[in-house]
Amino acid sequence: MAIAFPAPRVDVLAKRDRVIAALKAIVPGEGVITEEKERRAFETDALTSYRRLPMVVVLPETTEQVAAILAFCHAEGVPVVARGAGTSLCGGSIPQEDAVVLGVAKMNRVLDVNFADRTMRVEAGITNLAISGEVAHAGFFYAPDPSSQLACTIAGNVAMNSGGAHCLKYGVTANNILGLKLVTVEGEIVEIGGGALDSPGYDLIGLLVGSEGQLGVVTEVTVRILRQAEGARPVLFGFREIAQAGQTVSDIIGAGIIPVAIEYMDREAIHICEAFAKAGYPLDVEAMLIIEVEGSDAEMEAMLVRIVDIARRHDVAVVKESKSAMETAAIWKGRKSAFGATGRVADYICMDGTIPTGRLPDVLEGIDRIVKGYGLRVANVFHAGDGNLHPLVMFNVNDPAEQVKAEHAGEDILRLCVQLGGCLTGEHGVGIEKRDLMREQFTEVDLLQQTRIKTALDPKWILNPAKVFPLDAPRDEAPREAA
């Protein structure tokens, strides 16, 4: 087990009874979970190889309760780990033994839908898919679409700045949020932004989105909703050489075409997904692209003609244009089941680095070399339009030595991404998983600027401790406020 957890603080553990009593006074009824058996459900997230049993779990139902909980914990110096659905892949919502888990899942109401302004105000615990579900009848949707959208909450999306396959056109969470209701660690309720496109002062929404529960607890979110396109249709390409696929992507973008999605799968991923989903993927190619376009039938047709033409110029071996809703569903089912299908073949860790897309052949070659060097296998699934890679490094969980090797391979892959001009994480976040790699990407001074903001908004560092920043990250004293 490579990732260290700080030792729980004895003085905090000693307060357990007092903490429970205080939380029960704030959240009546079933909202405070103390039994070990029930707390177990909160000891990990989707980074399941790490787990810690939290001291207590509280599930508030109102912003005021959240404020009271934070005010109490802040005064007592008790760590608080905010939690949505616990689908974080980087251990972002794994607690410590001395922490209160504050779950927002019960706060899941839709507060307002405004079609004229194309906005919607929701509570933080609503799932990503439920937001779109609420407005689908009118032809609207909420754009960022992480593959976990059935389960993950908007709070988690905001904290992780989550994205999905369609981000190439619609942007990530940060580009689709207009307002937040934030509870500060001191228990103050702050309204930031709202129905207007711009909000005054510093861009606190921009700062809070992606801050991984480090700066406050979000209880309400105003999202932009968009009108669905008239139709969407994917085309699937198979290439005998990786470089041909890469060049096709470059040329499509160079021709001024921005599809809604460009997904890449390597040979290993194609085989794994085909065996599971029977999507009709070609098995004798090295690389596959799924490119989706949107619009009216005529628009899609016009766009696909251009795209297919470009692919042919790069000797595409297989071209499958979807002709029906069923074919479209099959093409996407294979891709969307990549994680699940891989899980049936082997245990794996899902990495999440990004690279400049021009370095695609280099990074794939490098990943192959790294993983083979550890005697392991890898399947690569990846958002080719924006350079976000998901290498799935496979190992056997019953072999602890192999698990350590897989973790090392994953770290080496992320180092390579940074060396190639990319970054450690494109959508899954840093959490505990990549915390100790932060120095690969940032200097001490870079980190210090970040920790200074952390200290300014959470002076005791009780919000989601031991995440994002290396445990020995540089810290200034609490900055005094400008005169």
Place this chain on the structure above:
Amino acid sequence: MTLHIPSSPAELAAVVAAARSTGTPLAVAGGGTRAGLGRPVQAAATISTERLSGITLYEPAELVIAAKAGTPLREVTEALAAKGQRLPFEPMDHRRLYGTSGEPTVGGVASANVSGPARINLGAARDSMIGLKFVNGLGQDVKSGGRVMKNVTGLDLVKALAGSFGTLAVFHEVCFKVLPKAEGERTLAMTGLSVPQAVAALSAALGSPFEPTGAAHWPASGGETARTLIRIEGFAAPLAYRTDALSKLLAPFGAVETLEADASAGLWADIRDAAAFAGTDAAVWRISVPPSAAPALADRLAPLEPRLMLDWGGGLVWAGVAATGDAGAGRVHAAAKAAGGYATLVRAPETVRGAVDVFSPAAGPLMAIQRKMKASFDPDGVLNPGRMYPGV
């Protein structure tokens, strides 16, 4: 007045560090085209980004461009245009509004988060900013983000600094995500609509699947009739289809006329640059509200007899009012607040700007966070002190 013109990030850092140690506030200047906008800064010295200039990276196939902060914006837009690309956020050229002649810079655009009509579907400058290198008020050279579009590594200081008007840091390099230039554009125009009718029409267009990239309204004024404008862009086939579909959708609101590429482009440049107020001496307010609140806002402003222009489907209201007294500040801020938005005084004589709230006052706890932000980037208040708010 001392003028510092550093030519490297290290020199820039040294200037700021020295200013900090002597307690000398610095005004931060890009092209200086602001012509005395915002709250006047009281600073004994100015730091200019003039010698921090040049495009440092341009990869058309990866849709990214990076340039040093003092690079004239024109160099960037020309380099992009040569490859058929553009900055999606369509930065306003406000020289027309202010009657100034300098060169807007990359750093100035980033630090003011300048965004044009395409804001409604392609986002603001902050949405396109993916990497930033800057010197903070401590004189430290810091980077955040990078050159890839998706990056969630650590706190997103790039967005936190977009629109900070040089009060948190001096940028020395900015990396933007770019988009292909549309192959063609067209504008659908209607005349004679009232503000409520126009906002309803614009909302209908923006709520359609036809992806307008502009939605503006010029109410009737003087002898002119009101004009309601919707822009669409793209390849030839989609343009034809969308023109047709949108015309049908808008038919209930009135007759729809189609403007072809050149006329359309000129029109949107005027909207982007708030050209309606160029060459007048009106005080100009920029008010951001939820679009459906725009008609009520217009009513509340009526006593000021403003010249109005609505962009962003009604979400951005420009108001020109008499530049006398408080330039309507009391009424404008109250009306913006009642509409669920906020207002910025973007042009007025210095005496007015020194005396009124240029930016909408932020609520108590929000203001406290702003001060904490200032403290964590510039604890000694060296950079552009008071530019945004007193003390910030």
